[in-house]
Amino acid sequence: KDIITGRYINPIKGRGVFAKTPILQGSFILEYRGTLVEKGKLGKINNNNYAYFFKHGGRDCCIDASLDDGSLGRLVNDSQKPNGKIKKIDLGGKPHLCLFAIKDINKDDEITYNYGGQDLPWCSYCGQELCKFVHEPVAPAITGSEVTSAKEDFFRHKMDFNGFLKKLNFFSTEERKTWISWVALGQDLAPAHTAKSTKSWLNDHGVGVLDWPANSPDLNPIENLWSIVKRKMRNKRPKHADELKATVKETWASIPPQQCHKLITSIPRRIEAVIKAKGAPTKY
Numbered sequence: 214k215d216i217i218t219g220r221y222i223n224p225i226k227g228r229g230v231f232a233k234t235p236i237l238q239g240s241f242i243l244e245y246r247g248t249l250v251e252k253g254k255l256g257k258i259n260n261n262n263y264a265y266f267f268k269h270g271g272r273d274c275c276i277d278a279s280l281d282d283g284s285l286g287r288l289v290n291d292s293q294k295p296n297g298k299i300k301k302i303d304l305g306g307k308p309h310l311c312l313f314a315i316k317d318i319n320k321d322d323e324i325t326y327n328y329g330g331q332d333l334p335w336c337s338y339c340g341q342e343l344c345k346f347v348h349e350p351v352a353p354a355i356t357g358s359e360v361t362s363a364k365e366d367f368f369r370h371k372m373d374f375n376g377f378l379k380k381l382n383f384f385s386t387e388e389r390k391t392w393i394s395w396v397a398l399g400q401d402l403a404p405a406h407t408a409k410s411t412k413s414w415l416n417d418h419g420v421g422v423l424d425w426p427a428n429s430p431d432l433n434p435i436e437n438l439w440s441i442v443k444r445k446m447r448n449k450r451p452k453h454a455d456e457l458k459a460t461v462k463e464t465w466a467s468i469p470p471q472q473c474h475k476l477i478t479s480i481p482r483r484i485e486a487v488i489k490a491k492g493a494p495t496k497y
């Protein structure tokens with residue numbers, strides 16, 4: 214941590230790792246730390262942004278760094294022109310994923326390595342105007358537990374859709390479409406959602422909408438989330454509309470991201486249950 218630091222970059226890229234001092238080619242930078250998960254248990258790893266898959270002794274393994282333990286390896290971003298490379302080092306039979314500098318790195322440069330995918334969502338904007346934005350920090354440095362990523366906030370529930378769109382106002386319409394194409398809006402068939410004006414607004418703004426079967430709240434984890442909010446608010450007695458709004462917001466913000474994550478990862482089980490019940494109601 215003497216030579217590197219974590220820093221919030223922007224709403225799209227989230228956080229990243231930067232050099233605090235020049236780092237010479239060949240130097241050890243950090244270890245990608247987390248929980249080692251071996252074959253047989255890989256199915257239990259939620260497909261998260263912090264899982265590093267690799268082979269060890271011919272077996273499929275993964276370092277699951279989804280738990281924020283304050284280590285910086287989990288914050289290193291992907292690049293097609295990286296200045297670092299992960300090497301697996303065996304210590305007493307246990308693999309360690311170590312990041313080394315593959316070129317001289319200047320102070321304040323972002324540390325990156327190639328995740329190994331050509332079709333990762335952010336690869337599509339390479340070389341475009343948006344690329345500059347993504348590589349230029351726009352926010353002041355925030356470190357430690359204060360670090361938040363607006364994109365994660367959005368995905369994990371804290372930011373509402375309008376907030377997300379506001380952030381997207383940085384971009385041209387075309388660029389916006391690229392980013393919005395990462396997400397699809399899941400909404401039921403309530404008349405307000407299917408109204409002509411809503412549909413044309415979503416269409417004009419390039420927002421994809423998931424196909425949604427009628428009468429299927431058991432497929433939609435938002436229903437469980439709202440029911441948690443309602444339960445938590447049972448004993449609250451707001452006196453007027455503004456107080457009600459504030460209480461809903463406060464209750465919503467008190468739901469830990471893990472709870473949302475749990476609901477999201479239940480989707481495959483929900484789908485299986487609905488198929489098994491041939492479309493009839495399930496326990497969800």
Ligand SMILES: C[S@@+](CC[C@H](N)C(=O)[O-])C[C@H]1O[C@@H](n2cnc3c(N)ncnc32)[C@H](O)[C@@H]1O
Nearest residue numbers: 225226227228262263287288289290291335362
């Ligand atoms: C291991 S995390 C890296 C740290 C992450 N930026 C954060 O704030 O927690 C991997 C995630 O970072 C984001 N990411 C990594 N490289 C990126 C890039 N070149 N452009 C945009 N987002 C990137 C993606 O959301 C990816 O799933």
